[in-house]
Amino acid sequence: MALLELERVNTFIGSVQVLRDISINVDKGEIVCLVGRNGAGKTSTIKTIMGLLRPKSGTIRFKDEDITDLPPYRRARLGIGLAPDYRGIFTDLTVEENLQFPKWVIKRNRNQSGSNIEKEVHAIFPELDRLRKREGLVLSGGEGKMVATARALMLNPELLLLDEPLEGLAPIVLVRFAERIKKIREALGIAILLAESNIAHASRVADRIYVVERGEIVYGGSVEDVSRDEQLNRLVRGF
Amino acid sequence: MSGKTSRRDFVKTAAAGIVGFGVGAGVGYGASQMMAPPTGVAPTVTKTVELGKTPRGVPKEPIKIGIVSWFTGPSTMVGEACYGGARFAADEINKAGGILGRKIEVLKRDCGTPEVTVDAVRRFVLEDKVDLMGGDVGGSNCNAIVPHIEQLKVPFFFQCSTTVKEVEELDPNPLYVFRTGEQNLAEPNVAAQLIVREFPNAKRIAGINPDYVYGREAMMYTMKALNKLAPHMESVLETWPPLGATDFSSHITAVLDAKPDVVITACWGGDFVTFAKQATAYGLFQKTNVVSILGSMALNSLTKDIVPPGVWMLQRDYYFEAPPHNLYPLNKWFVETYRKRENKFPEFDVMQIFSGIFAYKQAVERVYAATGSYPENEEICRAIQNSQVVSPAGHRVITSDGQFINPLPYGKTWHDPKYPIATIDPKTLGFIMPEYVYNPKSLPPVLQYPLGTGMKYSDWIASW
């Protein structure tokens, strides 16, 4: 049974249709990547899953529950964590406060066995310790991605959404960060859905990919298959 | 009778009026006293009715009175007093059968900027078809609406203290405009007379006055008059809190620091209440003498914990205990009835519109009795000019230019166990005679401010 399931989802922004009949699923413990060119609809898909965009039709199921009409905060509390493409770090708050943020919120609402998540997250991202007192404003791009990802994990989610986690990272950092993503799954056993425009990056982490083009899923399967299909390859690369 | 009147005419008319209305002692006090049948003056009005004209019958419709005043904002209490006084008069007259059988209805509209106020006046006449209007519309709106009143030919009973600047530019011969309240130029004179009378040895004068034309003029002309009447007095500090201020502490401290013998304040309404409360806490009333020019407008809010004994307060043209109730039962009746109606002591605004409406009633009946024809507005207004009306404030004389005058009461506060508010100690109750303050043409030239000549008010004071 899939952890997350989108069925024929159509999403509009204003009068522009950005997602057409999107049907995807993510299983427990799986790392799935949405691949597509700029403007293909990756972010829109992730936002629709998070509830930031409401589909006009179609259903979204999470843990067998229809969450199509739930607001984002309810989805977060159900176990979907998001690190958005723009990172979304609260610049007024320190790194420590950014990380504690989900705990403060959730503590007021549900009591989850989130006590050791903090330790796990710090084990995955040991650099966080050094950044604790830093203000959100003065983080580098890579540090920001790390904090955003760690913060989403602090929600203790069962599905982690990462929008372009590897974009703009220096080659060495990129490799390290990709390893971290895999480590997240190893340590926490959660599913991860990420979006990437670079298929080579995607291939470093994903078990499975979906290729998105003009708001449609044009392919779903293993990374190797895409690499072999010249037409798909060109589509994803854009040349 | 023309708009212009000689002094002789005035005296004659006034005398006739007194003959006509100074009656009724001992029997059934109340508004009935003010409804005494008009006699004696009728012949003077017949001239305005052309011979041979078919007499006009009494209209069937009720008489509508439109009150234009402040019904929103910090001055709401003013509008409420005008409106309350008008309804009081209307109810009393209606109870006694109306004016020649016509019942009275009272409407109200908000004034505001000159444009808004003009609009209210025009709508009252053109849409509501009112027969007369009244109310305090604020001192700076008068000149804007006077031409409209004259053009619309519907009498208006001003209750506001027209600013000096406006008085200087006033239409000297209005027909439809009446002033049932004191003018701005009168008040500083009263204050100056009071100070000279009560504090002849004072030297240092300070002021805490609202920062707009009224407050500015109050201070300026009081000082001008004092310079004339008591040249040894000088202004040592003048402070200007904004209208609607909630904090007077800085002004009070600054004034105390200037060590004045007398402090003049023209703060009114809520401003005076706040001022007085804070002045008490800062010891202003203990350390110096305070003369309040317009604090009495907030009469009903001046509880004893706010106003201590010993504050000199001008009362404009009416104080609810003057004339004294035992000597003048009409006032006793007026105060008691108003308190029953509104649970308030009547402010001067209540008396002003009340006497204005009765002057109107009297004029209508008088002309009708003399001519057998229901009068037009023009005839009514001419009959009001140079007449007088019995009012709770005593007899009020109405000059040829439409000013209602009567002695102006003032006094020093005390705490009378009879009342929940600080009142005037009867032992200190004094009156400034209108002759010392006003400028009716009936007075000797030296006391007349020559309306319509363009003479500056300050030059007039200088000519005393």
Next chain:
Amino acid sequence: MDPETVVIIILNGMFYALSLFLITIGLNILYGFMKVLNIAHGGLYATGAFLTWALMNTAAKAGYPIYILWLCIPVGAFLVGLLALVIEPLLFKRLYRLREEYSLLATFGLMLVFDDSLRMIFGGSPLSANQLYNWMGTLTILGKSYPTYNFVIYAFAIAVALGLWIFFFKTKMGRILRGTAQDREMSACLGVNVSILYTETFFLAVFIAGLGGAIYLPATNAYSGMGFEPIVLSFAVMIIGGLGSLKGALVAASMIGLVRAFGIALMPELELAVVFLILIITLIVRPRGLFGKKFTREEK
């Protein structure tokens, strides 16, 4: 001017300053977190004064002891806060997403509604509740009389400032609020029910305005239209201090209060001009205000 007078003038300046401060922080909270400019805040301040007057007057007439009268102040403010729970969902929720012009217009309308309603209920005469003010009596400071109650106001305002600082910088909810102010979508994605959080915040801002009206009532009075002057000045304070800045509100209000108090003593002609002079100079020299920051938000 003797030194004793200088002390009194400083105290007077703060008396005035803190009334502006109590209104401005509410405005700043609403603008800082929800981006609404709330003109009706003056009306809520006035409502605080009127409701507290009604409570105090009733309590005093019934002969309740003095501590009950003290209690009227927070209770009156709380009642105003309850009002927030009605107007926030009905009106303000719709304004959060709109441009500031809309909130200015809509809340100006609301201000008029407040003003008219208060007049309808309480009439046009100024209402005073002097029991506490008189009960506290007068203090002699360096040989000059000074109302003791003013110190209640100072203590109270300092407590509010401190309390808010702790709230925003030390408590969970305060920090959640600051995060949400910056990025409400992100905040929602981390589990925050922004709608309820905004209602709570609105309650807080309104409660403080109500407290301002309530605490100043014994030293002044409640009168029709009383909300208009402070709201104008508070907007000036808000701009001088920097939109949304708590510290800015305190510093700017104190600055205005003190300059005005000395201005009245030294150049009484310039009283109101002083406030707007400071405003103009600020706008020229430092358009975002003393402590206003350029709105920082990561690229999005």
